[in-house]
Amino acid sequence: MQVTKENKDDLNAVIRIVVDKQDYEKEVNDKLKDYKRKANMPGFRPGMVPIGMIKRMYYKPILLEEINRLVSENLTKFIDNEKLNILGEPLTSKEEQKEIDFDTQESFEFVFDIGIAPEVEADITSKDKLPYYVIDANKKLIDKHADSYTSQYGEMTEGEEVQEEDVVKGRLSQLTPEGEVIEGGITVENASLSMKVVKDEEVKKQLTGAKVGDVLQIDLKKAYPSEAELTRMLNISKEQVESESMLFQLTIEEISRWKKAEINQDFFDKAFGEGEVTSEEEFRNRLKEEIEKAYAQNSDFKLFLDAREKLVSKFKAELPEEFIRRWLLESNEGKLSEEDIDKDFEKVRDDLKWQLIQDALIKKYELKVEPEEIEQLARQQVLMQFRQYGMANVPEEHLNNYAAEMLKKDQERRRLYEQRFQEKITQLVKETVKLEEKKVKDEDFSKLFDKK
Structure with a gap:
């Protein structure tokens, strides 16, 4: 088998693969x-089908499969051995690939176009x-996070009168337009109506202030314009929603209200672990630390984006743009048109430039990511997920098990490696460039991302 490369110019080349009969x-x-040994055909004993018949039936598909394997393996091997830094994937050459007749030929030539990275x-x-933006963890921001914590660790309580964020439970009975209960009509026991989801202001006013035992007439189509919401609530089809009367009698049986947690020792223990926080002052200091730590990550991410933009703007090397456009079109066949590619090409080009810059930085500064770092990062992300569900104290064994499951997924593992390299490049930037620190409010910091 012969595999050769011919340069068209500095950015484009072709790879030729010649597969001879002796190769396959x-x-x-x-x-x-x-196939002959396993063949079981009428008129022949198992394994006794003539080889000529087997060849007529299976030779061509077997040949195609074997040649495809040989070409794929040797193309990849050649690119690796020659240390070719290519963009995208090799594409069958439109100009130089000749038509192949697998019925008559014994030797086959395959020609691939490749785009060379500069x-x-x-x-x-x-x-x-x-610039390095530092978010001010002021009283307003701490109050906001304190409110979020007390909401997260609150509990459902009973209310006497319906208020704007309550959940009303009761019996729904379908009514005629005249307000009479329809015998055999739609009835839902223990129906749940969330005041937060009610869209119509008139219905909101009607429900607000109502008590357990009150009987109201509710136009559910006004209250919940969403067909999906009504089909779920009433357990009926979309066709029924469209054709049936949505006027219902609601008999209120329960009023549920989410009550925020009181700031006391029980709340502190649930949120942070027993004895970790013992006063409101410690609680607010803990929030301040969490905010500063969280926003430091946001500040670092903004720095990374700004550094990336600066480095991409310095990128002066040419790219094989014609090849890249063709690769995008063929690899997304049926999904992207040439117009779609034209519209997004600047972003794609900048992404490719950044990938080349990042690879160069990793090589120049010998940045490495060890498996232990990825395992630790996986545990951190699992712990954050648990905390979102109010579970602050998770046994180490559970964290390790969940992290191990995460790392079994190739896509997740690649994402974590990319994140860790991004963090190392950000740290390199912080240690090297001149940072101009700028203090900003939370809302102003968010607006900085809107400009991109």
Whole structure:
């Protein structure tokens, strides 16, 4: 088998693969013999079907499968061995690939176009200047997070009168337009109506102030314009929602209200672990630390985006744009049109530039990510997920098990590696460039991302 590369220019090349009969003959014949051994056809004893018949039936598909394997493996091997830094994937050459006749030919030539990545010299120096935004953890922000904590660790209580955020439970009975209960009509026991979801102001006023035992006439189509909401609530089809009367009698049986947790020791223990926080002052200091830590990550991410933008703007090397456009079109066949590619091409080009810059930085500064770092990052993310559900104290064994499951997924593992490299590049930027610290309010910091 012959595999060669011919350069068209600095950014484009073709790879030729010639597959001769001697490359595939033994493997194809072995597979034909295996098919003969396993063949079970009418008129023949098992394993006794003539090889000529087996060959007529299976030779071509076996040949195609074997040649496809040989070409794929050797193309990848050649690119790796030659250390070719390519963009996208090899594409069958439109200009140089000749038509192949698998019925008559014994030798086959395959020609692939490749896009060559340019040599990139990326550098970060102390001459570079970048803003570093620090979010002010002021009283307003701490109050906001305190309110979020007390809401998260609150509990459902009974209310005497319906208020704007309550959940009303009761019996729903379908009515005629004249307000009479329809015998055999739609009836729902223990129906649940959330005041937060009610859209109509008139219905909200009607419900507000109502008590357990009150009987009201509710136009559910006004209260909940969403067909999906009504089909779920009433357990009926969309067709019934459209054709049936949505005027219902509601007999209120229960008023449920979410009550925020009181700021006391029981709340502190649930939120942070027993004895970890013992006063409101410690609670607010803990929130301040959490806010500063969380926003430091946001500040670092903004710095990363600004550094990326600066480095991409310095990128002067040319890219094989015609090849990239064709690769995008063929790899997304039926999903993207040429107009779609034109519209988003600037972003795609910048993403490719950044990938080359990032690879250059990783190589130049010898940045490495060890498996232990990824395991630790996985545990941290699992712990954050548990905390979102109000579980602050999770046994180490549980964290390790969930993290191990996460790392079994290739996509998740790649995402964590990319995140860790991003963190290391951000740290490199922080240690190298001149940072101009700027204090901003939370809402102003959020607006900085809207500009992008």
